[in-house]
Amino acid sequence: MMRWLRVGLPLAILLVLSIFLARGLQLDPRHLPSAQLGKPAPSFTLQTLAVGTPLSTDSLRGQVWIMNVFASWCSACIIEHPRLLKLAMAKKITMIGLAYKDNPEDTQRWLEEHGNPYQQVALDLDGRTGINYGVYGVPETYVIDAKGVIRYRHVGPVDDDFYEVHIAPLLPGTSTPLAKP
Numbered sequence: 001m002m003r004w005l006r007v008g009l010p011l012a013i014l015l016v017l018s019i020f021l022a023r024g025l026q027l028d029p030r031h032l033p034s035a036q037l038g039k040p041a042p043s044f045t046l047q048t049l050a051v052g053t054p055l056s057t058d059s060l061r062g063q064v065w066i067m068n069v070f071a072s073w074c075s076a077c078i079i080e081h082p083r084l085l086k087l088a089m090a091k092k093i094t095m096i097g098l099a100y101k102d103n104p105e106d107t108q109r110w111l112e113e114h115g116n117p118y119q120q121v122a123l124d125l126d127g128r129t130g131i132n133y134g135v136y137g138v139p140e141t142y143v144i145d146a147k148g149v150i151r152y153r154h155v156g157p158v159d160d161d162f163y164e165v166h167i168a169p170l171l172p173g174t175s176t177p178l179a180k181p
Helices: 003-025 073-092 103-114 126-135 164-169
Strands: 065-070 092-100 122-126 141-142 148-156
Touching: 003 126, 065 073, 065 126, 073 092, 092 103, 092 126, 103 122, 122 126, 126 141, 148 164
Parallel strands: 065 092, 092 122
Antiparallel strands: 065 141, 141 148
């Protein structure tokens, strides 16, 4: 009995830990569950990069829209930026930028350098709006339906199929996908 405890118990513990590790390796690290999915998007009224023009979630009701959380200091934001510019050129959806904990001058300079895909850029200077949405980091992108409900959350840079898979199904009469680069 004592020998089994010395050999068997550590082996049993190793087996259990191996199962948990194997399960964890199969998970997508970019898929972070969100308590907000299927719930109304947290409301906000924020100043925008266009001084004196506040933006509120109430002004976006009745349309499907994207909120892309980004910052000038975010290296991963540069990776997804060409895809956002392409989506903006197609003019199929309203895209709002949420400058997360960023200096407005730095945000403006970054957008001038890389291009501005957003109809409006809201300034989340203290990060409270991002916290209300459950932002873990930048970039993150939220798809909000016409009723103001969060339908999808993407952590990290968006991929080439983002529009076709996560946005087009929410738009009435959308059957033309964006051309791939």
